[in-house]
Amino acid sequence: MTSLSIWCFLCRPSLELLDCLQLTEHLNKVDDTGNLKFTYETEESGSIPFLDTLIVRKPDGSVKLLVYRKATHTDQYLNFNSAHPLHHKLGVVRTLLDRKDKIVTEQEDKKNEEDHIKKALNTCGYPNWAIDKVKKEKEQPKKKTASKTIEDKTRANVTLPYIEGVTERVQRILRTHNIASSVKPHTSLRRLLVHPKDKVDMDDKTGVIYEIPCHNCPKTYVGETGRRFGTRKKEHRVESEKRMAQNYTRAARKDSQSIEMKSSIAEHASKENHLINWDNPTILATDDTRNTRWIRESIWIRRKSRPSMKESLMNSDEGAFQLSHVYDQLILRASSSSDDVIPSNKGSNGIYH
Structure with missing residues (x-):
């Protein structure tokens, strides 16, 4: 059973410490499983924190609210000189000012909080114009936005x-x-x-576009799979070795070459009598989404079959996705300028060997 965290705040000055202890013990006896626990916290120097709010008791018995910061708080925010868009940085300023306006109750305390915010942001590289810009936007009355049209929702x-x-x-x-x-x-x-996860073995990778080379010629095979790469490679290998292990007469071999095989790798190995280099495959890109993985496969096949690399592929087709030839010049330009892989949705930055 999952334990629950319950926030319980009692604002009753007349409640003595002994009463708090007795009440807490009584509440903790209600749940026999022990999964529900109540705790209490006493005020110090007339104040007590609750989440990011500091509740302060005034001499007349009323309370006021301040922004609460732990003793270990460093006032470190997104640096203004970091490579983030400007609206992200202005969002930091807006968040701090909004918190000041919504939590702090007295005007003098609001001014002190604003001075603290300005000093902390200046330390993080924020110029005064950025803070003033957000303050000016907050002072302007908000315009009522009309409900989104169907066009806005579907764009x-x-x-x-x-x-x-x-x-x-x-x-x-x-x-x-x-x-x-x-x-x-x-x-x-x-x-x-930071690399919190262990490196995954190539054969254990899923959702990949891969390349398998021939051992006897420059040709390679480009394919994709959503399963483990090791499983798909084994299927290619079993079919290829099955075809190569069969003994043919000249006439039988000639007839077998006219039979279309399921795997282009097996077809190449059988017709050319070549060995496949199973020990040196390459993961070109990774993508868990089938449709985009098909597009990536087609792009890689088109890249590998460009005019300067004619007859360089074992593939008998252009992949599962019918990529328009409108993109040929773009693919050709990208291929001639760099050999890096297309960025993937798994964060891969290069080719795995």
């Missing part, structure tokens, strides 16, 4: 990696075509330095 939305100076231009172009866009960080310290 396309794309997520772009943020590259300063580039993403903004792309967003402006998309807006002219009524395409909404959002951004996400492209490179972060976590992505560069």
Whole structure:
């Protein structure tokens, strides 16, 4: 059974400490399983924290609210000089000012909190104009937005990696075509330095576009699978070795070459009498979504079969997705400028060997 965390706050000055102990013990006896636990916290110096609110008792018995920060709080926020879009940084300012307006109850305390926020943000590189810009926006009355039309609800939305100076231009172009866009960080310290998961063995990878080379010629085979790569490679190998293990007369071999096989790798090995280099496959890209994985496979087949690499593939078709030849020049240009793989939705940055 999952244990529950219950927040219980009693604001009763006349309740003595002994009464609090007795009440807590009584409440904890209600649940025989022990999964429901009540605790209490006493005020210190006339104040007590609750979540991000500090409740302060005034001499006249009334209370006022302040923003609560732990003793270990560092006032470290998103640095203004970091590679994030401007509206993300302005969002930090807006969040802190909104919290000040909604929690702090007295005007003098609000001014002190605003001074604290401004000092902390200046330390994080925020210029005064950024803080003033958000304050001005907050002071302006909010316009009532009309309910979204069917066109607004159904229009396309794309997520772009943020590259300063580039993403903004792309967003402006998309807006002219009524395409909404959002951004996400492209490179972060976590992505560069932290690898919480163990490296997955190549044969255990799923949702991959792969390449298997021939041992006797430059030809390769490009394919995709949503299953374990090791399982798909084994299927290719079993069929290839099954065909190669059969003994043929000249006439029988000639007849067998006219039979279309399920695997283009097996067909190449049988017709050319070549060995397949099973020990050196390559994972070109990873993608868990079948439709986009099919598109990636077709792009890779088109890249590998460009004019400068004619007759370089064992593949007998262009993949599961019928990619329009409209994209040929774009694929050719990308192939000639770089050999890096297409970025995948698993965060792969390069080719696995």
